[in-house]
Amino acid sequence: MxxxxxxxxxxxxxxxxxxxxxxxxxxxxxxxIPKEADPDVAIPIIYVLVPHDGISAQDAERLLVRPMEKELRNVEGLKEMRASAREGQATITLEFEAGFDSDQALNDVRKRVDIAKHELPDDSEEPTVNEVNVALFPVILVTLSGDIDERILVRRARDLRDKLEGLPGILEVDIAGDREDLMEVIINPVRLQGFNQSPETLLQFIDRNNKLVAAGAMDTGHGRFSVKVPGLFENVGDVLSLPIKVSGDKVVTFEDVAIAHRTFKDANGFARVNGRPAIALEVTKRIGTNIIDTIEEVRALVAEEQRNWPDSIQVTFSQDKSRQIRDMLNDLQNxxxxxxxxxxxxxxxxxxxxxxxxxxxxxxxxxxxxxxxxxxxxxxxxxxxxxxxxxxxxxxxxxxxxxxxxxxxxxxxxxxxxxxxxxxxxxxxxxxxxxxxxxxxxxxxxxxxxxxxxxxxxxxxxxxxxxxxxxxxxxxxxxxxxxxxxxxxxxDGVENAANLAAAEDGDLDSITGFTGAYVMVLRLAVTHPLKLVLLAMAL
Known part of the structure; x- marks a missing residue:
């Protein structure tokens, strides 16, 4: 040194x-340097969610959980596996040792899930594999509310989600309070029976016609072009105009035996702001990005989009984690x-x-x-x-x-x-x-x-x-x-110089001022060490 x-x-x-x-x-x-609320800590837990609309808890355990458990038990580094089944879905939770390689574990789990999903019922939805990471928790909540038609509110929220996910620092935006679009068909049983048809027949008509048919290509000798057979329903009119029977000179369509309209699936949860319907967007940033800059970009984009919305739509921000980081940075500087x-x-x-x-x-x-x-x-x-x-x-x-x-x-x-x-x-x-x-x-x-x-x-x-x-x-x-x-x-003053000389090789009793008082206390402590120890223990 x-x-x-x-x-x-x-x-x-x-x-x-x-x-x-x-x-x-x-x-x-x-x-x-990137500033964020929580450290990038990968919690050693990965969970697999297997949705299946309408399935009971008992059937979910037998048809969803068991095939997944059979494959996932062979994942390398697995410490513990837990599964739960309830109406409409099954969840398998995998716990690994702390400090695990999250990327490798996710790849292994996804491979096992791809193998196991072939044993699931045909109408089960695609299983999703999710990791738990503190840094991937939402950093801000953007809430849209107001006395306005739900469909308009949902459409504005979805448009805003797409634009927010286009920001470079945003990983994903989840919508809470949103409901999936649904077309509801109400059959008139009297008219259906009058045409000698059954509900099962109507379901078969819908299933057979709502398909994308790949018709290949046609070669005319002068050129080749693809042939497309439109078959997917795109709106309510496509369903109502679907023919189901020919009666004499008349073609019976769905419109003759049923009514249809657009609606939403039944809500699994609700979002409210001051008692009014609301849609909440949970914004998650990418790992390693600056939380302060990212949230400022989110607020700027929302303010820009709000100019084009009806005045009845109110926007509120909550759970803004950048405020805490900004306050702590100010405290550090101060x-x-x-x-x-x-x-x-x-x-x-x-x-x-x-x-x-x-x-x-x-x-x-x-x-x-x-x-x-x-x-x-x-x-x-x-x-x-x-x-x-x-x-x-x-x-x-x-x-x-x-x-x-x-x-x-x-x-x-x-x-x-x-x-x-x-x-x-x-x-x-x-x-x-x-x-x-x-x-x-x-x-x-x-x-x-x-x-x-x-x-x-x-x-x-x-x-x-x-x-x-x-x-x-x-x-x-x-x-x-x-x-x-x-x-x-x-x-140096005269007194300070004298004190320095005395401290080096002179008489310590001649030292004055605060240093002299300290010398007196020190001499007293050295003279009575046992009393000092007892006093320290008492304190």
Whole structure:
């Protein structure tokens, strides 16, 4: 360490260029690094959802759960599998060990589901495979409400969803309170019986006609063109005009025996705002994108779309996670500024203005260097990182203050400032390193904390290690180098000079002021150690 300090002080220009580069790069990293509410922690749970409209819980267990369990039990790394069946669907939950490879696990589960779905009933819907990730929770809720026709509200919500999903930072948008479109056909049994038809016959007509028929291509000798046979129902009129029977000269159609209209499926849930019907859009951002910028883009797009909507549609935003991150960033900036200001006030009173400036540089320098390390490591600023940065504010300046104070003492003894700062840094190198190491040792075990909590909390020791290590280099390398150029001994008063002389090789009883009071208390404590220990235990 002493060789490093000597080399840094002797070659001040490259060292100061490195310091400037760290400060500039750290500032850029602080502005550009992604900021999100929760860490990117993949919870080791994957669940498979198998919908089947109208199936009972007992049949769902027999027809949906068992084929899936048979295949999914062979997934590599599986810790536990649980399944539940209820009316209309079945859910299979797979739990893996913490720290698992989520991408590999998702691929394995999807392959097994593709194999198992061939054993499911033909009218079962496509199974979906979903992962649980804290960073994939919705970051904002956009709610559309108003006294307006439900179909208009749903259409506006779906259009808004499509445009929101077009934003680069948005992963997906789920709609809550939306109902699937449905065409309802009500058969008149009397008229149906009069035409000697049965409901089963009508269902067969619909099933046979609502198909896409691939008719291939026709070659006329002069060219080749594709043949398309329209067969899919696109609106209510297509169903009502479907012929079901010829009676004499009359063609009997669906319109003669039934009525049809567009509607929605029965609601599984409801969304309300102040008692009025509402549609909620749950917006999920992509992992690693800046939550503040993303939500600002969402709000701007919604405001732009709202200009084209009826005045009766009201838009409300809720569960905005960017507010919490913005508040914590403001708290961090305020804490850093307050720490710099208070430290400089104390150091100015004790050592002078230039020494205070040297100490003040170490706080933002350590922070920016730590954030630069986080950016290089591909991490983001989240709640845990911000908590660690705020907690580190009071730990960054201890080493720097000790070095600057000792250098000031050496200059008072007559050493040139370059030699004084080099001697101070070398003298305090191992004590400062040991103090920093003991602090880091207290947080190091958090890196090996197992389970989901460990994955969540690992950002705390990583941030503290990066920041406190940067503060060590600031105290032993950058500040002594800067001080060897701009440092100046603080003017000593007569009383201060006498106290320094007495502290070095004089009579400690002659020390006055606050230091003298401290010497008296210390002498009393050393003289009566047992009483001091008992007092400490009592407190």
């Amino acid at each position: 002493q060789a490093i300090i000597d080399a840094a002080v002797a070659r001040s220009r490259p060292v100061l260029l490195i310091l400037a580069l760290v400060l500039i790069s750290g500032s850029v990293a602080y502005v550009t 804490n850093v500024l307050a720490a710099v200001l208070l430290v400089m006030i104390v150091v100015v009173a004790a050592l002078g203005l230039r020494a205070a400036g040297l100490v003040g540089v170490s706080i933002p320098g350590s922070f920016l260097a730590g954030i630069l390390v986080l950016a290089f490591a591909g991490l983001t600023i989240n709640i845990v990182v911000l908590f660690a940065l705020i907690m580190a504010v009071g730990m960054l300046v201890d080493g720097t203050i000790v070095v600057v104070e000792l250098a000031d003492r050496k200059m008072a003894e007559g050493l040139p400032r370059k030699e004084a700062y080099a001697a101070a840094a070398k003298r305090m190198a191992w004590p400062i390193t040991a103090a920093t190491a003991t602090t880091l040792a207290a947080f190091m075990p958090l890196l090996f904390w197992p389970g989901i909590v460990g994955e969540f909390m690992k950002y705390l020791p990583i941030t503290l290690i990066a920041t406190l290590t940067a503060s060590l280099f600031m105290a032993l390398v950058f500040v002594p180098t800067l001080g060897s150029i701009v440092g100046r001994r603080a003017p």
